[in-house]
Amino acid sequence: MATIKIVTWSRADKDGNYPIGFKISNNGKPTYIFEGHTLPSRDLWDAKKQQIKNTRAVPNAARLTNYLTKRLSELRDKAIQLQTDQTVTHVTEIKYAYKQAHEPIPEPIHSYFNTVADQYLEEQKACGNREAYLSDRGRLNRFYEFAKNEKLTFPDVTVDFLRRYQIFLKQVRKQGKDITIPGKPLSEHTIVNHLMIVRTIYNRAITAKLASKDDYPFGGEGKISIKKPESSKIGLDETEIQNLESVDLSELPPIYNDARNIWLTEYMFAGMRVTDCLLLKWTDFQNGRLYYQMSKNGEHGSVKVPAKAISIIEQYKRYATDKEFNKHSLIFPYLMDxxxxDDRFQLRRRVAFTVSRLNKAMKKIMEMIGSTKNASQHKARHSFAQRAEIMEIHPKVLQKMYRHESILTTMKYQSTFSHDKIDAAMDAVIGN
Structure with a gap:
């Protein structure tokens, strides 16, 4: 027969109090049930009388004694019932049966969507992810505009709700400079980004146990499936790049020459991203090679410095010795002041402002060389990838140059620029 009694634990908890609960013994094997009640000292419990000795030392001492006595009686009744039915052979089964009978019914989750979303935005801001903070804040505001509910819970975000949200997004028009002219509708890519931030917030809530997986509206059959559409990636061809190198910009403000130089530097260093280019330092160049850490994923690497790149960088030598203005030993002048x-948020803000100015300058330069292509700073990366595909550079080599973690990422990226085999197939079927 199992024996059950009220006991105090021999070791104090982190607050210096001693847990008090129940010890169940059967055939010399004990187990314990503690429900969060404590005493300032083990000596305050009278094991023989099963009550608290000094009621002044323990708040609500009489109530706690009554509670423990009642629970002790229930435990003993449960043990007798189980053993009479011969369904119990171990003390843990008594403990489990007792706890199951007294398990509180969980209250429904009422965490609000905007509470989790606000925390996400604050984290993005604190981490300096300015672009993500601003873009996701705008997308969430549009989501709230549709929901028309400040206390939207996660169970409210159903499959039907999101399908109606998709229709809403397809009817939204971008706001142009002239408010009298209807703007263009949102692109499929933009609509997908709006859905992705909702999914991100929902996943965070599930991880934090603030939402249930059972209510999750994204995923398989009958739910909302998110697939990013392939975006068009068109780079400059060899002739356009040569024209860009040779066009005379001497009569234009210095930013035009800087825009051209920064674009070409990105192109010559395997499609370097513009942030990394603006952060280039003189110390990054050693023994004819460029060594730098990619800001997007922290990957390190090095590439050979082409002669053309050296001639571009030499144009900025005057900044190398100006320690008062150029506090950070940067090559290009747009972040020097x-x-x-280290303030990532302010850094990203300045980079975004600078890139906007550079892209405007590049648009005019492209007009000067007779091209209608978009030559934004990021197109330098596309141009390099396009040229590498034509030259049939091995994907493994490109993976190292791009600093991709997976070769699959490189192959998928390069496939966007692979046209020769398709063109050959068309010629074979239709003719030139």
């Missing part, structure tokens, strides 16, 4: 490069 920042107090620190």
């Amino acid at each position: 920042l107090p620190t490069l």
Whole structure:
């Protein structure tokens, strides 16, 4: 027959109090049930009388004694019932049966969507992810505009709700400069981004146990499936790049020459991203090679410095010795006056402003060389990838140059620029 009694634990908890609960013994094997009640000292419990000795030392002492006595009686009744029915052979089964009978019914989850979303935005801001913070804040505001509910819970975000949200997004028009002219509808890519931030917030809530997986509206059959559409990636061809190198910009403000130089530097260093280019330092160049850490994923690497790149960089030698203005030993002048490069949010803000100016300059330069192509700073990466595909550079080599973690990423990226085999197939079927 199992024996059950009220006991105090021999070791104090982190607050210096001693847990008090129940010890169940059967055939010399004990187990314990503690429900969060404690005493300031083990000596305050009278094991023989099963009550608290000094009621002044324990708040609500009489109530706690009554509670423990009642629970002790219930435990003993449960043990007798189980053993009479011969369904129990171990003390843990008594403990489990007792706890199951007294398990509180969980209250429904009422965490609000905007509470989790606000925390996400604050984290993005704190981490300096300015672009993600601003773009996702705008997408969430549009989601709230549709929901028309400040206290939207996660169970409210159903499959039907999101399908109606998709229709809403397809009817939204971008706001142009002239508010009298209807703007263009949102692109499929933009609509997908709006759905992705909702999914991100929902996943965070599930991880934090603030939402149930059972209510999750994304995924398989009958739910909302999110697939990013392939975006068009068109780079400059060899002739356009040569024209870009040779066009005379001497009569234009310095930013035009800087825009051209920064674009070409990105192109010559395997499609370097513009943020990394603006952060280039003189110390990054050693023994004819460029060594730098990619800001997007932290990957390190090095590439050979082409002669054309050296001639571009030499144009900025005058900044190398100006320690007062160029506090950070940068090559290009657009971030030199920042107090620190460690404030990621302010850094990204300045980069975004600078890129906007550079892209406007590049648009005019492209008009000067007779091209209608978009030559934004990121197109330098596309141009390199397009040229590498034509030259049939091995994907493994490109993976290292791009700093991709997976070769599959490189192959998928390069496939966008692979046209020769398709063109050959068309010629074979239709003719030139």
